[in-house]
Structure formats: structure tokens, C-alpha cells
Amino acid sequence: xxxxxxxxxxxxxxxxxxxxxxxxxxxxxxxxxxxxxxxxxxxxxxxxxxxxxxxxxxxxxxxxxxxxxxxxxxxxxxxxxxxxxxxxxxxxxxxxxxxxxxxxxxxxxxxxxxxxxxxxxxxxxxxxxxxxxxxxxxxxxxxxxxxxxxxxxxxxxxxxxxxxxxxxxxxxxxxxxxxxxxxxxxxxxxxxxxxxxxxxxxxxxxxxxxxxxxxxxxxxxxxxxxxxxxxxxxxxxxxxxxxxxxxxxxxxxxxxxxxxxxxxxxxxxxxxxxxxxxxxxxxxxxxxxxxxxxxxxxxxxxxxxxxxxxxxxxxxxxxxxxxxxxxxxxxxxxxxxxxxxxxxxxxxxxxxxxxxxxxxxxxxxxxxxxxxxxxxxxxxxxxxxxxxxxxxxxxxxxxxxxxxxxxxxxxxxxxxxxxxxxxxxxxxxxxxxxxxxxxxxxxxxxxxx
Amino acid sequence: xxxxxxxxxxxxxxxxxxxxxxxxxxxxxxxxxxxxxxxxxxxxxxxxxxxxxxxxxxxxxxxxxxxxxxxxxxxxxxxxxxxxxxxxxxxxxxxxxxxxxxxxxxxxxxxxxxxxxxxxxxxxxxxxxxxxxxxxxxxxxxxxxxxxxxxxxxxxxxxxxxxxxxxxxxxxxxxxxxxxxxxxxxxxxxxxxxxxxxxxxxxxxxxxxxxxxxxxxxxxxxxxxxxxxxxxxxxxxxxxxxxxxxxxxxxxxxxxxxxxxxxxxxxxxxxxxxxxxxxxxxxxxxxxxxxxxxxxxxxxxxxxxxxxx
Numbered sequence: 001x002x003x004x005x006x007x008x009x010x011x012x013x014x015x016x017x018x019x020x021x022x023x024x025x026x027x028x029x030x031x032x033x034x035x036x037x038x039x040x041x042x043x044x045x046x047x048x049x050x051x052x053x054x055x056x057x058x059x060x061x062x063x064x065x066x067x068x069x070x071x072x073x074x075x076x077x078x079x080x081x082x083x084x085x086x087x088x089x090x091x092x093x094x095x096x097x098x099x100x101x102x103x104x105x106x107x108x109x110x111x112x113x114x115x116x117x118x119x120x121x122x123x124x125x126x127x128x129x130x131x132x133x134x135x136x137x138x139x140x141x142x143x144x145x146x147x148x149x150x151x152x153x154x155x156x157x158x159x160x161x162x163x164x165x166x167x168x169x170x171x172x173x174x175x176x177x178x179x180x181x182x183x184x185x186x187x188x189x190x191x192x193x194x195x196x197x198x199x200x201x202x203x204x205x206x207x208x209x210x211x212x213x214x215x216x217x218x219x220x221x222x223x224x225x226x227x228x229x230x231x232x233x234x235x236x237x238x239x240x241x242x243x244x245x246x247x248x249x250x251x252x253x254x255x256x257x258x259x260x261x262x263x264x265x266x267x268x269x270x271x272x273x274x275x276x277x278x279x280x281x282x283x284x285x286x287x288x289x290x291x292x293x294x295x296x297x298x299x300x301x302x303x304x305x306x307x308x309x310x311x312x313x314x315x316x317x318x319x320x321x322x323x324x325x326x327x328x329x330x331x332x333x334x335x336x337x338x339x340x341x342x343x344x345x346x347x348x349x350x351x352x353x354x355x356x357x358x359x360x361x362x363x364x365x366x367x368x369x370x371x372x373x374x375x376x377x378x379x380x381x382x383x384x385x386x387x388x389x390x391x392x393x394x395x396x397x398x399x400x401x402x403x404x405x406x407x408x409x410x411x412x413x414x415x416x417x418x419x420x421x422x423x424x425x426x427x428x429x430x431x432x433x434x435x436x437x438x439x440x441x442x443x444x445x446x447x448x449x
Numbered sequence: 450x451x452x453x454x455x456x457x458x459x460x461x462x463x464x465x466x467x468x469x470x471x472x473x474x475x476x477x478x479x480x481x482x483x484x485x486x487x488x489x490x491x492x493x494x495x496x497x498x499x500x501x502x503x504x505x506x507x508x509x510x511x512x513x514x515x516x517x518x519x520x521x522x523x524x525x526x527x528x529x530x531x532x533x534x535x536x537x538x539x540x541x542x543x544x545x546x547x548x549x550x551x552x553x554x555x556x557x558x559x560x561x562x563x564x565x566x567x568x569x570x571x572x573x574x575x576x577x578x579x580x581x582x583x584x585x586x587x588x589x590x591x592x593x594x595x596x597x598x599x600x601x602x603x604x605x606x607x608x609x610x611x612x613x614x615x616x617x618x619x620x621x622x623x624x625x626x627x628x629x630x631x632x633x634x635x636x637x638x639x640x641x642x643x644x645x646x647x648x649x650x651x652x653x654x655x656x657x658x659x660x661x662x663x664x665x666x667x668x669x670x671x672x673x674x675x676x677x678x679x680x681x682x683x684x685x686x687x688x689x690x691x692x693x694x695x696x697x698x699x700x701x702x703x704x705x706x707x708x709x710x711x712x713x714x715x716x717x718x719x720x721x722x723x724x725x726x727x728x729x730x731x732x733x734x735x736x737x738x739x740x741x742x743x744x745x746x747x748x749x750x751x752x753x754x755x756x757x758x
Contacts, residue, residue, distance in 0.1 A: 045574070046574075047679060050679050051575060051678055189728045213727065215728035216728065219680045221683060221684060222730060224460075224715060225456070225714065225715045225718030226718070228455060228715065229718075229723075231455075245675060248676055249675055252585070252674065252675070255586065256604060256605070257587060257600060257602070258600065274575075277576065278576055278578050282585055
């Protein structure tokens, strides 16, 4: 009783103390906000695709921490906040709405989902926030004249499809040898999985190979009927356009039906450690495209990460994942966003916080040459990226890597997607989109402004 | 003909695994009248426990033999499922005796979220491997009879065999033992069962324990096939059309329902899929279940519910 009375007497003093303390603690954050560039981070660490999503997210967030550890972007520190989408489009849109206006406004969104990208494509121009979709999203969004806020940097699924066919042709001895061949596409039955279909069919018509389409329903744990059809149809090659558990299940079913793994080529979202680690020897010989990089444990940027972030106990994920394929994909995605801001600062003021519109200019004028990339620690990891107002992709170089039973190893030289094949399709599809949405494409003159 | 037989056999083997998952639903519904939405989460939790213990046991106990490590891990995971059953009874079911079915259903939904969250917090969200020595390579049989022979997936065959044995044992347990009969009595009427001296709380712990072991076996089989990861939760969804088809209260119904769904979805995907764009495997099962709900809502073997008005 006595204690309770004492507590009541002290309550106002304690409350005032807490108030002062909290305002003191809050003060640096509020002050800091003025000089912070806000990166909203859409991730999925839960749900059916958590394993793959987490690695990407760890790489993404770690890179932002690394930039801060090196002093920020010309002194501007990065603030970031994660929002969990669980790879669901509705939740992705909810996250976008929640974060777009926070901390002075989002710099750039990277949803890591083609479905969410489709949903945000019409929102981004209204809010004037760029969407970077490195290695995913709408393939026709390469055309910056129509898709003014989408940036499928480093490559689209049409780039991937074209290179996969080039790779098969090389194995067979030339494009002419594709005639009469049968190529099956086992794909995630979602906007992501369906993206390569138009180009694959176009290439089939051009080179005379037959295309067999085999959709797999989300999340892809049941594929027996699919692989029974493959056993019946005996395609010469299988392209695997899966994500998450679908990839490892496909490899297991290929093993169980005796389909040779060295005749399977995955997309760059079907070629990471979680896809094959568990299948191990059963996946030996399986190849996948890379979005330039593979597993890069020896890259300088990885060493910097260990030294400047992990050694100080600030790492996001497990240390052994650093340098793995999806970790690197997240890291490079974050780097592209950061470099967009850096480029924008060159025009709008070094050391200043950039708006979404200014960052769009930066992303449209990215010029990451090999010297710059090497200096940033990406030597051997990636090739130059040079975007423009009309080309929002900036690069279309791809390598192929293969699983040797215990690790991924590069198994091809560099391929470049054939612009003669892709460009007409991009123009056609983006033109159709512009007509549907009644958009007036930007002209080269408008781009100069 | 050979290819059709391959599809049929593949469907039957997949169907046996669906039966195993469906059995978890049937067991708990039979004994407590609760439609257990947490069955998928139980499969994930049990598989996670098994996979992690199988990796930890050799470090803890300096065991070299994979079989011994797996056996100890299985016992430990089983013990964890017993703890889960006990906690579910203590913290949830005990407080909901004689409540509406919808209340109990919602409670199991809550249990599912807790198990998923706690499971991944304790054991992590990486993909883990369960290696119980299941054969992965296919075998060819009847090569003289059919051109190219018949391909049999050894892993599926062994899994179907294990599922069949477990289903058989459980059917015997329910029909022939006193505890089994008590479980059925509790399912019919909680109060009536209590009035004749059946200890309701103990029965509930027993049935959740059995469902836990079924989830563990399903988790080991599916985990060995797919790797232990969050997607195992969705495997339980494959059991839903099975129980609708077979009847929620019937063990033979779960078996026959599983086989029909397994064969139906494989045959439809292979023969009907190419005509209508493919990817019909999953919704075909639910379509079939919907038809049954329209014309025979109690399922093939379920008891017809007659309410006095």
C-alpha cells in the first residue's frame, strides 16, 4: 500500500522524465531526416517464397548499410524501412501506399515481383516515384518513351529468353540446327512465368522449333503431371521459368522421370543456391541464366561488406549467405538505386536529398562504365550499364552458369541479346500499351529537357 | 497404353500421399468435431523439428549413423508434437468445450498461425533437408510388354507404401481398440461421452497426438520429396478436396477420396490440360469437390447429418 502511494507521488515526475528522454532520443532522428534519402524496401521474408526472398532482401538492405558505412551518397545517409509483401500483389500495393510518402517520400521502389510491378506501373507516374525492376517486370517497359517510370535495368525476360535460345543453338551447332527441335517451357503460372511466352513463340516461328507450354500452379509443389507430359513428349530442351520451391521440385521430378538435367536451362530466378542445394547431385549439370553475376564470394564488394558491416555486427542475414546468387542480386539492385541517386546529385546538387523525379533523371542517365564498377568493388561481377531516356534497360549481357553438384560455376562466355529480335517486339507491345492507356510517348526532344 | 498406366500409377501414388494428409483432418474431426485448419502448420512444424533434430543430433550425441540420428530425431520430433497436443488441449480446447463449430474452427486457424510463427522462429526459415534414404532414381518395369517400359518413381512408391501402412494401422486403431471407440464416442457428442465416464480432455490430447504423428510422417515424406520449407503448409490444402470427396468422418473415405483425387488430377492434367491451356491440376480437384458438395455434401463415405427442427 505504502509503495503504491509512493509510486503515485512520483508518477508525474517519472512521466515528465520519460517525456524529456524520449524527445532527446527522437531529436537526432528528426534532425537526421532532413539529410536522409529514404529507400522503401518491399520484401518477402514469409510465405511460400521466403527462402529466396530473404536472401535478396538481405543483400539489398546490407548494401544500403554499406553505403552508409562509407559515408552515404556524397554525405547523404540512407534511411530505409522494410514492408512485408509475402509475394502477394495486394500486399505489395498496400506496402507501396504505406511507404510512398514516408520520411519525405520514397526514392525508388523495387517490388521483386512481376505481379506487383504490373499493379504499380500505373501508380508510379502519378506519385512520380521510379520503379526499378532489375531482371523482372514487364519486358516492354524497356521502352522509356512509354514506360516513363519503369526501369527493367540489366535485362528483361525477353532478353533472358533470347539468350537461352542462343545458348541452345550454340550447343546444337548453330541457329539453323534449331529447326525441328522441340523446346518445352515449364513456367510458374503467373505474370512472371508468362512473360517469356510471346518471344519464345516468335523465335520458334523464326527458327522452326516447336514450343511446348507447361504451366505449373503456385507454389509449384505438385508437378508430377507436368513431368509425365515431358516424358511423353520428349522435348529436346526444357526451359524452367520457376521461382522458389517450384525450381527444386522441377529438378527432383526431372530426376524421378529420368529427364537429363544438362538439357534443362533455368531463368535467372531459377539458378540460385536454394533451388539446387537440397537436390545436390540430382541437379548436377543443370544450367541457368545469370543476370550478369553469379555467386560472387570473392568480389571486392563482398569483402567490403564483411569488413565494414558484418565485422561490426550490423549484418542483416547469416554470414555464409553473403556472395550467394540471390544475395548478390539484391545487393546489385540496391546499388542501381543508389547510383541513380548519385547521378541525380551530379545535376541537382551534390550532398542534397533527391526527389523521385530527380532520381528518375539519374536512372535515365546512368553511365556505369567498367572503371567505375571496378572501383565500386564489382570487378568481374558485372559489365557496364548505360541507360537513356528511351532505353530503360541499359544492358543486355547474360552469362550461363551450371551446378556442379556443390556450387554454381560459369559455363559460358558472355551473350548479348539480339536487339533486332527484341526491339520490334518491345515497340509493338509498348505501343499497344500506350494506345490502351491513351499515353503520348515521349519524343527524343522531350527527353533532353 | 503404357503411358496411360504410368499416369494412372503416378496418380494412385500421389493419391495415397493426399490420403495421409487428409487423414489428419479426419482424425481430429472424428474425435472432436473440429475441422482442424492447423493441419498444414502441424505438418510444417513436425517436418522442421525432424529436419533440425536430424542435423543437431549427430553434433550433440556424436552419432555417426544416419539411421540412428534419424530415429532419434523422429522420436524427439514426436515428443514435440506431444507437447504441442498437450498445449493445444490445455490452452485452447479445454476452454471451448461445447462451443459452436465455427468458434473451434477459428481457434484452429489461430493455432495454425502460432505454429507457423513459432516453428520458423525456433528452427529458422531456410530450406532444410530430410534424408531418410528414400531412393530418388526411377526404375523401368515391363519393358517387354510396353514400348519404352513403365517408369516407376521409387520415392513415390516407398512413400505410398508407408502411407498405406499408417492408414491401415489407424483404421484398425479406430475400429478395434477401446480408445478408438472412445474417440468416436467423443466425436458424436461431447456431453454424452463425458456422462458415461470418457475423459474428454485426455481423449483430446490423444487424438491431437495421433494427428501430430500423422503430420510428422507426412512431413517426413513430403519434406524428403520437396525439402522442408514453408510451402509444406500448402500441401495440407491438397487434403481438403480429399476430405470433401471422401467424407470428413470416414477413414476409408480419406483413402478412396485421396486415390480418386490423385488419379483425377493427373489424368485431367495430362489428357485435358493441353486442350484448355494446362495448369488445371489444382483446380480440377476443387472442382470435383464442389460437385460433391452440391450433390452429396456428406461425401462418399461420410455420415449424413440429419437435424431435428
